[in-house]
Amino acid sequence: MKTRIRKGDTVIAVAGKERFARKTGTVLKVFPGAGRAVVEGFNLSKRHLRPTQKNPKGGIVQKERSIHLSNIMPFCAKCQRGVRVASKALADGSKVRACRKCGEVVGKS
Numbered sequence: 646m647k648t649r650i651r652k653g654d655t656v657i658a659v660a661g662k663e664r665f666a667r668k669t670g671t672v673l674k675v676f677p678g679a680g681r682a683v684v685e686g687f688n689l690s691k692r693h694l695r696p697t698q699k700n701p702k703g704g705i706v707q708k709e710r711s712i713h714l715s716n717i718m719p720f721c722a723k724c725q726r727g728v729r730v731a732s733k734a735l736a737d738g739s740k741v742r743a744c745r746k747c748g749e750v751v752g753k754s
């Protein structure tokens with residue numbers, strides 16, 4: 646399954662509990678087969694760790710869990726909102742993803 650979201654993109658939440666905070670974050674990992682992505686600072690859950698040699702203290706840590714791709718959109722810095730992306734050819738022949746509203750390049754290429 647091809648996705649409009651890639652690792653390293655800045656995304657904004659359009660659904661779920663992060664939506665109301667108008668949260669933006671960077672995509673850390675994408676799971677195209679499952680249709681999910683891990684985004685920095687989104688969908689945090691607390692994980693209880695027992696003491697180990699690596700982590701002698703143990704304790705409770707917050708960890709990002711995956712979020713469904715339908716709940717996030719690429720973020721356009723120029724429009725300051727979540728946008729749909731289009732494929733755009735540059736003068737040198739390379740393809741990039743661009744904002745459908747303003748034409749600004751979205752994400753890393």
